[in-house]
Amino acid sequence: MAIRVYESRRRDVVELEPRDEGRISMYACGPTVYNLIHVGNARTIVWYDQVRRYLEYRGYDVTYVMNYTDVDDKIIERAKIEGIPPEGVTSKYTQAFEDDMSALGTKPASLIVRATDHIGDMVVAIQGLIDKGLAYKAEGDVWYEVENFDGYGKLSGRSLDDMRSGDRIEPSPGKKHPVDFALWKSAKEGEPSWPSPWGPGRPGWHIECSVMSTRYLGMGFDIHGGGRDLIFPHHENELAQAEGLNGGEFVRYWVHAGLVQMESEKMSKSLGNVVLARDVIEQYGGETCRYWMLASSLRSQAVFSDDTLDDADRSLERWRTFLEAAGHALAEEAPAASSSYRRPLSDPGPEGTGAEFISRFLSSMDDDFNSAKAFAAIHDLVREGNRLIEGAQRGDEGERKSLAGLLEVFLELTSVLNFRLESKPEDSKLVGGLVEYLLELRESARSERAFERADEIRERLTELGVAIEDTPAGPRWRVSGTGQ
Ligand SMILES: [Zn+2]
Structure with a gap:
């Protein structure tokens, strides 16, 4: 018996044979923490949570790494709009992401890695790519030279000519080829930046995933996930960077989630x-x-x-x-x-x-x-x-x-599947309303000096597991869990 997956690079359903017997290493591209998560991206993350749970159920020891992109143009943009520093944006939306994911029943990845904690590793990787002739510097930016990587396009199945006419190309006067993509972006006034041999700046989005996934999972890890819309250019670029820099195979199984329509x-x-x-x-x-x-x-x-x-x-x-x-x-x-x-x-x-x-x-x-x-x-x-x-x-x-x-x-x-099947929130709203109503009856009984009736209401609620505390602002209650 084996698990079969559709593997995007081979464009075929293949048997899942992990690098190390009994263990699965997987990486999924997490959110750019600059806004509330869209339902489509949330579905992808919920699905990788499910993949991880299912593989654990099938006996695998799973190491699941997810990244948070906490340096990006969109974050800088949002910081300007909200009038707060970029770190304020990332901490706010990281919390929002974690709240939403927890409401959707996902458990945190085994390891969550942040781009800003790995800038030094990215600088080393970019220098390595320059040394290998796969990247070049142009006015403080560093670009990946796609024509020098044999096999660029093998994941998405596109040729450089197809991509040239594509719509997700970053225009820039310093580039040798229109498909070349940024590894390092020179800092503009007022933007967060880090020192590098090419001047102050920040890494491009793609390099962070290559660097952080291989740092924690090594080359040739088992499953790389993400939505299907990430195949090109993001995953194609991750592959070109990791394989270009380290040689060998980056990922054994590219497993992409369908999108929300x-x-x-x-x-x-x-x-x-x-x-x-x-x-x-x-x-x-x-x-x-x-x-x-x-x-x-x-x-x-x-x-x-x-x-x-x-x-x-x-x-x-x-x-x-x-x-x-x-x-x-x-x-x-x-x-x-x-x-x-x-x-x-x-x-x-x-x-x-x-x-x-x-x-x-x-x-x-x-x-x-x-x-x-x-x-x-x-x-x-x-x-x-x-x-x-x-x-x-x-x-x-x-x-x-x-x-x-x-x-x-x-x-x-x-x-x-992590369904708890507890009563629906409407039911707890109903319970809340009933408790409030009983407490009102108790209050009016007390004001009529009908203390026996008031005490009886309190006792019945206590028996049902509702703890009541009388405060100067009126009674407070919570479900203590000792009752039914
Ligand atoms: Zn990624």
Whole structure:
């Protein structure tokens, strides 16, 4: 058994054979921290979180490195607009990114690296490229000379002639070839800059990923991720820099995520055309948003519309309802979720109730992260589970056993996808409203000197796990978690 991935350079589905047995090294291009993250970029990061979780579930020891681009034209631009220093911009939007990602159920990468912490390494790499005849200096800038790297274009499958007419070319009088790209940009007045042999300036975007990924993962690491829109020029340039400088292969598997397509006519008016992850999270909740992002396979396009989000919402609701109903039907015999499920590739495969659903899930995810099929397996499991609930409630032993087996599988598969399936935020809003209302009744009972009734309300709430504290500003409450 092996996992297969679509590898962008070979343009083919190939078996994933890691550099070191049992270990996976992966790198994903993280955000440029200058604004709130767009839903499309957020999906890519959620998907790499899922790839990492799935590979861990399949028994790999995964080292996952992600970068934060914290030096860039866009950051400088934003600092001017907001009237704060560039570091203020990067710290603000780094925090915003981390908040959004956590709401989407992603865990931080094993190692997060910042461009500004590695400027010295980048200067050394750029000098190395000049020494190898792959880069040249022009008026304080340093450019990568694409014609001198044999194989420029092999990732994106483009020829230099195709690129010449492309639209993502930086114009500059100092360049020898229109496709040459900046390794070092000389500082302009008032911009953040670092010293270098070519004068004060800052690195270009592409060099940071080559330098930081190979610094922590070495050459020939396993998986390089990013959205499909990064293949050219960003990843093409990363490859040219790393392979040009170090020789050998930079990345074993280029695994690119599909993009988000906006279905604008059908899209919610409140969200507009550039959709921020934060707004979708606010409107639908982080878990629905994660479901929508993962329900389309890694490589497919995800269609953003009210319909697809509502669909995700309804699907999750079916899963929550099943979890709750099966839990009630089985009462104390209901299995509990484990915190760490593992199904290593060497595992002979599951047996017993629900085994077929695990098999379908595994074979779909092993097949280039085909989550659409994997989710269908979970929905079929739920359908079968729902049929058993009535019998289980009646006390039919056979049906109880089958239901418990299915519930166990359900907990495993949804946990691999990191769905917690807790009550929806609307429910907690409702609970909050009810608690507030009861506290108002208690206050009015006290003002009528009906202390017995007031105390009874307090006791009932305490029994339910609501801790109440009377303060000069009125009662405060929180769910203490000791109750039901
Ligand atoms: Zn990158």
